[in-house]
Amino acid sequence: MTDSQSPRAKLIDGNAFSAALRDEIATRVHELRDLHHVVPGLAVVLVGEDPASQVYVRNKHKRTLETGMNSFEHKLPADTPESHLLTLIEGLNDDPEVHGILVQLPLPRHINAQKVIEAIRPDKDVDGFHPWNVGMLASGGIGLIPCTPLGSMMLLRDTLGSLSGLKAVVIGRSNIVGKPMAHLLIRESCTVTVAHSRTKDLAAEVRAADIVVAAVGQPEMVKGDWIKPGATVIDVGINRITLPDGKTKLVGDVKFDEAVQVAGAITPVPGGVGPMTIACLLRNTLTACARLHNLDIPEAHPWA
Numbered sequence: 129m130t131d132s133q134s135p136r137a138k139l140i141d142g143n144a145f146s147a148a149l150r151d152e153i154a155t156r157v158h159e160l161r162d163l164h165h166v167v168p169g170l171a172v173v174l175v176g177e178d179p180a181s182q183v184y185v186r187n188k189h190k191r192t193l194e195t196g197m198n199s200f201e202h203k204l205p206a207d208t209p210e211s212h213l214l215t216l217i218e219g220l221n222d223d224p225e226v227h228g229i230l231v232q233l234p235l236p237r238h239i240n241a242q243k244v245i246e247a248i249r250p251d252k253d254v255d256g257f258h259p260w261n262v263g264m265l266a267s268g269g270i271g272l273i274p275c276t277p278l279g280s281m282m283l284l285r286d287t288l289g290s291l292s293g294l295k296a297v298v299i300g301r302s303n304i305v306g307k308p309m310a311h312l313l314i315r316e317s318c319t320v321t322v323a324h325s326r327t328k329d330l331a332a333e334v335r336a337a338d339i340v341v342a343a344v345g346q347p348e349m350v351k352g353d354w355i356k357p358g359a360t361v362i363d364v365g366i367n368r369i370t371l372p373d374g375k376t377k378l379v380g381d382v383k384f385d386e387a388v389q390v391a392g393a394i395t396p397v398p399g400g401v402g403p404m405t406i407a408c409l410l411r412n413t414l415t416a417c418a419r420l421h422n423l424d425i426p427e428a429h430p431w432a
């Protein structure tokens with residue numbers, strides 16, 4: 129490979145960052161147990177047999193136990209009535225052993241996801257999806273921050289230091305990633321554009337940005353020549369595509385091979401933002417536990 133072909137972007141290593149964060153969380157969990165006799169507990173609810181969700185829930189269980197927390201798994205059949213799920217959540221809300229509650233998304237179509245999210249006690253809502261937490265983030269208050277945007281922001285701060293005054297584009301306006309990410313960037317004094325499927329000249333919006341957060345769920349949609357030279361690219365997409373030889377491959381929302389030649393720093397897929405999601409879920413569980421017990425413990429990772 130000649131110099132002109134060698135990738136110029138720094139690779140942002142989410143695997144390494146999330147492993148260090150999980151270690152830090154484990155230290156805090158052991159301190160909580162030894163000094164205050166409290167063990168954080170995370171309840172994860174899975175409805176149905178979606179294969180990707182099963183993998184994520186299994187990984188959450190494993191990582192939760194590794195940090196020394198309690199993990200409570202609730203696996204329900206796909207045809208579980210909404211009322212049963214709401215009753216389960218009521219019980220978890222009242223359970224003093226449970227400090228964090230997460231309902232794995234997507235839910236089966238017959239269940240109203242928003243109603244389920246709103247049934248979770250806001251101070252145990254470790255996904256940060258309850259309207260109370262959404263409002264806290266939007267108004268600059270202290271709540272729980274959605275895991276994927278929180279992890280993306282940790283990677284950005286680690287890569288760039290201060291984000292103040294930078295232009296950021298967030299591609300995608302979902303409640304899970306796009307909207308909370310935009311609020312976090314505003315909080316860091318970025319000038320933020322939220323682009324989406326109706327945006328007129330997406331390439332031009334991306335070309336103007338020092339920070340690109342791609343969260344559209346469209347494989348390799350963001351092309352290399354859209355990226356401003358030296359920009360930082362955070363690829364939130366996780367898309368499994370089938371190659372001509374029939375094999376499958378995981379790709380992001382950004383055409384990595386092109387973007388890596390232009391960007392200053394970029395997250396790979398896999399191994400970028402993905403592993404941060406679970407690490408931040410553990411961090412939110414620790415935070416929720418400390419708040420529920422009125423304990424003033426050092427944050428695992430000082431940011432946010």
Ligand SMILES: Nc1nc2c(c(=O)[nH]1)N[C@@H](CN(C=O)c1ccc(C(=O)N[C@@H](CCC(=O)O)C(=O)O)cc1)CN2
Nearest residue numbers: 184231232233234255275398399400401402403405406
């Ligand atoms: N209630 C929630 N549901 C969902 C969330 C969420 O934050 N809360 N996010 C996603 C899925 N998700 C966690 O639930 C998740 C996605 C991806 C990863 C991850 O580690 N990805 C790896 C690749 C994994 C693979 O090989 O497939 C990576 O990018 O390196 C973790 C968690 C939707 N639902």
Ligand SMILES: [Mg+2]
Nearest residue numbers: 255274275276
């Ligand atoms: Mg999350």
